Amino acid sequence: MTAAWQAAAERYPQVISLEDPMLMVAMGPGTFGDPTHDVAWMVEGSQKIPWGGKRELRGQQAQAEANAARWEVEDTALRLSESTKLAFLDYYLVRRDQALNSENLKASQEFRDSAQSKFQANLVTQQDVLQADVDLADLSRRQFELQRMDRVAVARINTLLHRAPDNPLPSPPNELSTRGQLPPIDHLQLLAAQQRPDLMALGARLSAEQAAIASAERDYYPDVTVLARYDGFWQHADRDLAPMVGVNLNVPLHNERRCAAVREAQFRASQGRAEYESKLDEIHGDVEAAYQQLVESTRTIELYRTTILPVIEQNYASARGNYNANKIDFLRLTDANRQQIMLREKYQETIADYHRRLTELERAVGGPIDAVSAEEISPPTSHPNP
Numbered sequence: 466m467t468a469a470w471q472a473a474a475e476r477y478p479q480v481i482s483l484e485d486p487m488l489m490v491a492m493g494p495g496t497f498g499d500p501t502h503d504v505a506w507m508v509e510g511s512q513k514i515p516w517g518g519k520r521e522l523r524g525q526q527a528q529a530e531a532n533a534a535r536w537e538v539e540d541t542a543l544r545l546s547e548s549t550k551l552a553f554l555d556y557y558l559v560r561r562d563q564a565l566n567s568e569n570l571k572a573s574q575e576f577r578d579s580a581q582s583k584f585q586a587n588l589v590t591q592q593d594v595l596q597a598d599v600d601l602a603d604l605s606r607r608q609f610e611l612q613r614m615d616r617v618a619v620a621r622i623n624t625l626l627h628r629a630p631d632n633p634l635p636s637p638p639n640e641l642s643t644r645g646q647l648p649p650i651d652h653l654q655l656l657a658a659q660q661r662p663d664l665m666a667l668g669a670r671l672s673a674e675q676a677a678i679a680s681a682e683r684d685y686y687p688d689v690t691v692l693a694r695y696d697g698f699w700q701h702a703d704r705d706l707a708p709m710v711g712v713n714l715n716v717p718l719h720n721e722r723r724c725a726a727v728r729e730a731q732f733r734a735s736q737g738r739a740e741y742e743s744k745l746d747e748i749h750g751d752v753e754a755a756y757q758q759l760v761e762s763t764r765t766i767e768l769y770r771t772t773i774l775p776v777i778e779q780n781y782a783s784a785r786g787n788y789n790a791n792k793i794d795f796l797r798l799t800d801a802n803r804q805q806i807m808l809r810e811k812y813q814e815t816i817a818d819y820h821r822r823l824t825e826l827e828r829a830v831g832g833p834i835d836a837v838s839a840e841e842i843s844p845p846t847s848h849p850n851p
Contacts, residue, residue, distance in 0.1 A: 470534035480523040511692035522680040529673035540662035556618040593795035661831035671737035755826035762819035
């Protein structure tokens with residue numbers, strides 16, 4: 466993408482340059498050895514000069530195309546950043562789930578040992594031991610699944626880094642933090658309209674199409690070719706050379722193709738303007754959707770931290786104590802343990818989802834959303850100026 470941008474940037478000096486000057490040399494072979502005439506020869510130099518403004522308009526069009534390519538580079542970088550963050554979140558989540566599964570395996574083994582002891586003491590039936598074995602087997606199966614997911618997540622990150630798929634990675638943090646209060650949604654909408662690279666690329670291409678309209682309209686005016694000539698054809702020896710200067714220009718009489726070129730440029734500009742407006746509407750929808758999803762994730766995390774996790778831990782501790790005191794059966798203890806396992810994993814998924822939603826919001830806005838103030842953002846126009 467960078468090479469494509471650099472290539473597009475090199476169009477500008479080409480389109481604003483004058484064409485090469487022309488040099489013509491002619492000789493009359495019939496005058497060789499003729500005593501009544503000098504050798505007949507002629508030298509002519511000419512330079513084509515486009516009508517005023519044509520080169521500038523072509524340059525504006527080339528610059529706008531180069532700007533569009535540059536914004537496409539920025540958009541690719543933004544998408545790559547998004548892919549990297551999402552890959553890291555998958556890696557973070559699977560490592561946290563592995564840690565939780567190891568804790569659950571240890572706890573379930575303790576349950577199994579307790580059930581075995583009670584069975585040997587004829588306090589419970591063998592069903593408690595068998596149920597504990599089933600839970601241990603299921604957690605072992607889950608461990609195999611998490612190992613596969615971990616290898617896939619590591620391979621994805623290494624692929625982004627152009628490294629071998631099994632190259633070891635540093636361990637992620639135990640828990641990701643959440644940010645403070647989000648900026649108002651209307652500020653993010655304005656920010657997205659100003660800095661989304663794909664929207665800026667469409668705006669630059671629209672500017673190029675608008676320059677193409679003006680350039681097509683200038684084709685109604687002729688190009689001028691100035692020339693200078695020394696002509697010595699069939700000239701007597703006693704006469705001096707006769708220098709000549711002149712102007713050559715095309716006469717734009719048949720204008721059907723020029724009219725069609727102008728209309729084509731106008732239709733392309735209309736298409737570009739419609740694409741720009743459509744993308745702007747799409748961006749507004751993307752920002753709104755990502756923002757609301759992030760708000761939902763924020764509230765869900767707060768609910769887990771303040772209510773769900775404390776309650777489920779108390780429920781599990783109560784079930785374990787009551788089972789040890791022979792007040793409940795093993796099935797109820799297993800249910801409490803499974804519920805705790807499920808909700809602890811759901812909590813980690815909620816944290817990862819929060820950061821996924823934040824990544825999607827930053828992608829929709831076109832960059833980081835930290836330190837955004839209303840004073841820094843001005844409302845955009847409906848489409849770029851010509």
